[in-house]
Amino acid sequence: MTTSKIEQRKLLKNGLGFCLVLCTVLFALEFVTSYFVKHSSDAQTGKINLVMQHEIDPEIMMFGSSVAEVGLDANTIEKKTQRATYNMGIDGTKISASEFLIDEFLSYSKNCETVVIGMAFFSFTKSEKLNAPERFLAYKSNPFVKQNIFNIQPALGNKLYYVPFYSFIVANHTYYKNAFYGLKNVMNSKASFTDSLKGFVPHDTEYYDTRKNGKQLDYIGIDSSAVNDYKRIIQKIKAHDIQPILVLMPMHINGQESFSNFATYREQAKKLSQEMEVHLYDFFDHDVTTQDKYYYNNGHLNATGANVFSNVLADSLNSIIKTNKTK
Amino acid sequence: MLFNSLDFAIFLPIVFILYWFVTNRNLTLQNVLIVAASYVFYGWWDWRFLSLIVFSTLVDYSVGLKLKDEANKFKRKVLLWVSIIVNLGFLGVFKYYNFFLDSLYEVAPGLQTVLGFNTLDIILPVGVSFYTFQTLSYTIDVYRKKLEPTKSLIDFAAFVAFFPQLVAGPIERASHLLPQFYAPRQFKFINLQFGFIRILWGLFKKVVIADRLAILVDSVYQSPADFGGIHFIIASVLFAFQIYCDFSGYSDIAIGTARLFGFKLMENFRSPYFSKSLGEFWRRWHISLSTWFRDYVYIPLGGSKVATKRVYLNLMIVFVVSGFWHGAAWTFIIWGALHGSILILEHLFTGRKALFNNAPALLVNTLKVLAVFSVTTFAWIFFRANTTADAFYIVQHLFDFSEPLAQNLRGMTLYLGGPLWKLLASFLLVGLLLLVEYSVTKEKISEQIIIKQKPLIRWSLYTSMVVFILLFGSFEVDQFIYFQF
Incomplete structure (x- = not known):
């Protein structure tokens, strides 16, 4: 046998052996981290875990981005409407990126009567990238999650599902932090995540005007695919005999005035609600929007503002829910 | 690619x-x-x-x-x-x-x-x-x-x-x-092993150290007006290691990849931050470029075989051109000129009676290493700054410590949206790098030593490296600094 052949055999023997060891370690690590992440009760991941593991089934479920997360006080709404309520708002996440959560929730919910979708000014803008995909990485084998990733970012989907161990590239310190919290929960035998605020994340900070020098006006893009995302999701909710309600979350007047076409966004939301025959609450003209004490920045309500606004919203919801009952 | x-x-x-x-x-x-x-x-x-x-x-x-x-x-x-x-x-x-x-x-x-x-x-x-x-x-x-x-x-x-x-x-x-x-x-299987180790080490330097440090460095250098003296010092020190890990990491991957195909490329870095003089720094930093300028610019200009004043001029020309090679901006030219000037000063003082003749060698060497590091780090400010105005702003405010250190550090990490441990982790990574580099210079670690280990130890080491890179690497930065040159 030639030297070259001997060396090539060495390569095959050692290369295959090492690859086997490496793959085993990486596979085990991938499995273990995702297992523990599923047991985390921390922030967004904790909330996602509750839905993905079918641990909550409120009568009023609220979805949306950070404006919903910090602006909808689930306990206040629950108290006023006398219906179990949960705030499933996930920051930085458009409704299309929460679609897997809605799908999963609809697939098992027996109690839900109403789904509230809290909308922000960017709700109809184009989205080509998933924000913080590590949040649902542990559930990548879930068909809804898979479909959601491929819908929004097919390139990421291809890598995540067809490149071995690509999830290590997507995972970041938040993911591993959650794995650590999950490990702690498992060690402490914490059965499930108890969330007294029911998904609501109050911010107790003072108002800060976040306009860019107040001179240059921004433009809100309206994208037909984003509008279609809403239509699709509304149809799905309706198909489960659940009432969808759109809420234009109150934005500080300074924030509203920092856009050149804010009215277009409101009109588009109105058009959507009429076409889909769903209730729309537009709170942009509400008194709340002119008072600094209710906000921590131009887009987000603070804890006081959330409480005031949730009372207002609960009153509005009550009238609809009562109407439904009459029906 | x-x-x-x-x-x-x-x-x-x-x-x-x-x-x-x-x-x-x-x-x-x-x-x-x-x-x-x-x-x-x-x-x-x-x-x-x-x-x-x-x-x-x-x-x-x-x-x-x-x-x-x-x-x-x-x-x-x-x-x-x-x-x-x-x-x-x-x-x-x-x-x-x-x-x-x-x-x-x-x-x-x-x-x-x-x-x-x-x-x-x-x-x-x-x-x-x-x-x-x-x-x-x-x-x-x-x-x-x-x-x-x-x-x-x-x-x-x-x-x-x-x-x-x-x-x-x-x-x-x-x-x-x-x-x-x-x-x-x-x-030859040994080439594969050698190449693999170099690639892993290069990747580690790039994605675990350089790209992690980049997050901190970029935030400061993107908007210097939001920061103060301590931030500039920390960011500049971290940039010194970021650029080293970014560039030498690339060279390591290049050398390792070439080795997979049976080629031996020249070494481009030899622990430059352990240099005891700026001249030595340039014999250890980007060696392939330094020797290129030496052979094709410095020596044809007369090198050191001409009158002293002309030698200094030659040095200055080489470093200004080298700065210009790095980028078409005044910041790079100033960076090159700074190196040229300090090297001339170093030449001027070479041979003079040393200040600490009776001091222990370890102390003297440590001080020299620190002095060279400080000088190169100062020059990096011009290299990294987005504009000359930014660079001069940073230099002017380098020792502006109007706020207490703890408050400054907290402010910096808050601005970055992360806790203080992120900053500490960055320094830990730098410490780890220096430890490995020091061990390499003392021949305690080398590819040969690793290759000679039993398969179990080798494979464990390789696997740990891969896992470490995957767990702690930052995969958001999609560029190497030196590509822009």
Whole structure:
């Protein structure tokens, strides 16, 4: 046998052996981290875990981005409407990126009567990238999650599902932090995540005007695919005999005035609600929007503002829910 | 194609298998494969860039052959200048044209209407500064009759475009790399092991250290007005390590990748931050470029064999040109001039009676290392700053400690949106790097030592490295700093 052949055999023997060891370690690590992440009760991941593991089934479920997360006080709404309520708002996440959560929730919910979708000014803008995909990485084998990733970012989907161990590239310190919290929960035998605020994340900070020098006006893009995302999701909710309600979350007047076409966004939301025959609450003209004490920045309500606004919203919801009952 | 990309992770094994298992019986075929793979690697950014490299290859190959047969001194010089004009012409158009025009119009705004030239809307081809210098060295060496020109266009094209070192060096000399394309290459498992270790270490430096530090450094340098003295010092110190890990990491991956194919590239870094003088720093930092400037600029200018004043002028010229090579901006020129000036000062004081003659050697050496590190870090401010105005702002406020340290640090980490441990982790990584580098200089760690270990230990080490890179690496930065040059 030639030297070259001997060396090539060495390569095959050692290369295959090492690859086997490496793959085993990486596979085990991938499995273990995702297992523990599923047991985390921390922030967004904790909330996602509750839905993905079918641990909550409120009568009023609220979805949306950070404006919903910090602006909808689930306990206040629950108290006023006398219906179990949960705030499933996930920051930085458009409704299309929460679609897997809605799908999963609809697939098992027996109690839900109403789904509230809290909308922000960017709700109809184009989205080509998933924000913080590590949040649902542990559930990548879930068909809804898979479909959601491929819908929004097919390139990421291809890598995540067809490149071995690509999830290590997507995972970041938040993911591993959650794995650590999950490990702690498992060690402490914490059965499930108890969330007294029911998904609501109050911010107790003072108002800060976040306009860019107040001179240059921004433009809100309206994208037909984003509008279609809403239509699709509304149809799905309706198909489960659940009432969808759109809420234009109150934005500080300074924030509203920092856009050149804010009215277009409101009109588009109105058009959507009429076409889909769903209730729309537009709170942009509400008194709340002119008072600094209710906000921590131009887009987000603070804890006081959330409480005031949730009372207002609960009153509005009550009238609809009562109407439904009459029906 | 980036070394730290999925594309490269797929590309490399394919080329490796084709190279050692399909074309291994035919040297020409192997070299053809290298050329093809290198063009794919380079064209992955933008296929239009390929026309430049192909043109440069054809010009220098032809000039090399003509120089061999040409005895007439004048004609030989003309041929040399053809190569110089073509190669530097590329750099001039793609890299410096807009800078010269902008600078000219800034000094004399009226000239724009008189001349009528406008800046060009062009992008700088990746790695153009590297491969033009590599091909230039070939032609100059052939002109100087230090090197036999190659008759094989394939070998020459492979030398110019060799993908491991094509876009960010090491800038190889034809006399070192070209003969390796002539010689038959035999697969050796030890080369694979060596290459694999170097690639892993390079990746570690890039994605775990450099890209992690980049997050902190970038936030400060993007908006200096939001920060104060302590932030500038921390960010600049971290940048010193970021650029080192980014660039030397690239070189490590390049050297390791070349080794997989049986090639030995020159070392580009030798623990430069352990240098005890600036001169020593430049013998350890970006060695392939420093020696290029030494051989093709400094020595032709007279080097150190001329009057002292002229030596200083030569040094200054070399460093200003080197700064300009790094980028078409005044910040780089100032960076080069700073190094040149300090090196001149160092020459002036060489041989004078040392201040700490009776102090322990360890203390003296440590102080020297710290002094060199401080000087180079200070110069990095100009290298990293987005504009000269930013650089001078940072320098002016470098020692502005109006707020208490703890408050400053908290402010910095809050601004970055992360806790203090992120900053501490950055320093831990730097500490780890220095520990490894120190062990390498003391020959406590080396590829050879690792390779000699039992398979269980080796595999555990490799696996740990891979896991460490995957767990702690930052995969958001999609560029190497030196690509822009």
